[in-house]
Amino acid sequence: MSRLGRTRVQIAGALLFGVLVPVTLRWGADLDGWLLPEQITTIVATTIAITLGLIGLRQLARLPGVEESIYCVPALLVSFLLVLAALLMLRVEYNRYLFPTSFALTIVWVFVAHALNRRYRTVRLAIVPGGEVDTLTAIREVEWLPLDAPTLPKGRLNGLIVDLRQDLDPRWERFIANCALAGIRIFHVKQIRESLTGRLEITHLSENTLGSINPDALYLKIKQGVDWILALVALVLLFPALLLVGLVIRMESPGPSIFRQMRVGFRGQPFEVLKFRTMRHDGGPGDTLDSAVTTDADPRITRLGKFLRRTRIDELPQLINVLRGEMSWIGPRPETVPLSQWYDDQLSFYRYRNIVRPGISGWAQVNQGHVAGVDQTLEKLHYDFYYIKNFSPWLDVLIAFRTVGIMVSGFGSR
Known part of the structure; x- marks a missing residue:
């Protein structure tokens, strides 16, 4: 790796290019302009935003399949928005020229540094x-x-x-x-x-296999609290839209708007998952193994259901499952009871994936999409084990970024 690839060099360059350059262009030799309280506050705020954004970007870059140039804008946008939210909540005055200009110039710097460093990549x-x-x-x-x-x-x-x-x-x-x-x-x-x-293959138990992939207990509790708060906020903001989707589902085909199904969740406990109904009411998945599997071009799926599945909007009622403590935003997807029992008979260590709460989205979903069959499920299990071993906020952030992209592209839907 060249010097441009080092975190401290990238941060130093971003602070020079994203903070000092716009301040100098705006006020030049006017020291009184530099020392105005709102200028000093903005300089401190943008410095914090740039530092947090680039540290976060570097943490994401250590994960499999991450290209820094792709995630640089989302990572810096999140850090700048968080700092901006803090300024607004604290009612602190900031310079409306410098803050967005610093964001734009920092993006330019990161892309330039990435291009110069490419031959060492x-x-x-x-x-x-x-x-x-x-x-x-x-x-x-x-x-x-x-x-x-x-x-x-x-x-x-x-x-x-x-x-x-x-x-x-x-x-x-x-x-x-x-x-x-x-x-x-x-x-x-x-x-x-x-x-x-991004996959962890376990073919046999050793003296430290399970201990090495136990999720961090403290982050498990913190994550549950953050999940609950975000789910409550999202449910309040999206409630009118969710009602509208439910109404359209009822208009398209007879039956309830919400589909309920028993799935295996945290620590192997069954729970009732909630989804928008995407299939005809008389042909939806039941409690048998065959009916629990969704195939390509499944004739049971309605026209609206195809759109809801492609965009993952059908999963949004699971915000209620998150509020109940049964699910998380991010985690291994919960399987139906008959599928879980069948996979448990076919695959060693399958039930270990239930050591964390199941999620609305997960590492396997953003890498693999929908699966059916033992071979694909074994690969999915390897992704789940990787997630559990590397259980961290950085991996959750990466999954969240990729989930947004999947909602747009429809990757892996059935």
Whole structure:
């Protein structure tokens, strides 16, 4: 990584380009203009917004599949809006020229820095032969450098990959030790595969498997409180629109507007999930395994139902489930009781996904979409395990950003 890719350099450049430049252009040598209370307040506020936004962007960039240039605008927009909300609530005067100008120039700086740093972006990883390392070459985001002899390849190198569970030749063991002493990062094959694919595969239990993916208990409680507040606010703001959607559903086809179904939730407890009805009332999913699976171009889905499913509007009544403490905004999607029982019989560790509250959206949904069948569900389970192991506000923010994009694109809907 070049110096432009370092967090402190990006923050310093953004403060110079996004704060000092517009202030200098506006007031120049007029020190009285610089020292006005609202100017000082705005400078402090934009400095906080820029710092929080870029730190958040860097945290998101550590997650699989994140391109900084794509998420730079959402991350900085959220941080600037949060700081602006704080200024408005505290009734603090700020400069209406400097604040939006700083936001725009910071975006320009991040894009310029990203473009200049692009040639250092490709990750180059050397691979020690043996074990499961052959499975890595299918991942395209990395330049893989398989080694035939214990000698480092020429050029820039981001790390060395090795399957630490295999018995290594003493020559390779000395080579790995020398690389570590030289400051080269050593990655276990399973660790790098997880970080690049966003999936955590568990094929057998070890002495620390379950302990390593236990979700953080403190964040679990904080998340529940934040979920409840946001769900209450969203329900109040969206209530007229939700009533309108319910009325249109009743007009299109006979039956109730709200569809109710038993699903398996937090810690394996069943609960009644609420959704807008998207299927004909006489052909909706029932309590059997076949009826619980939605297929491509399912004839039971109504015309309005297709739109509601594509935009995920059909999930909005689950805000009530969030208020009841049965669900979260973000988490593994809850499965129907018959599907959950069937998957539990077919897949090892399936029920462990219920260690966190199910969500309206989740990591598997934004990466995979709707699934049907054991193979796809096993892949979905790997995404769920990754979410549980990396349970954090940054991963939740990333899922929220991607969910908005999915609501627009309709990715993975059925």
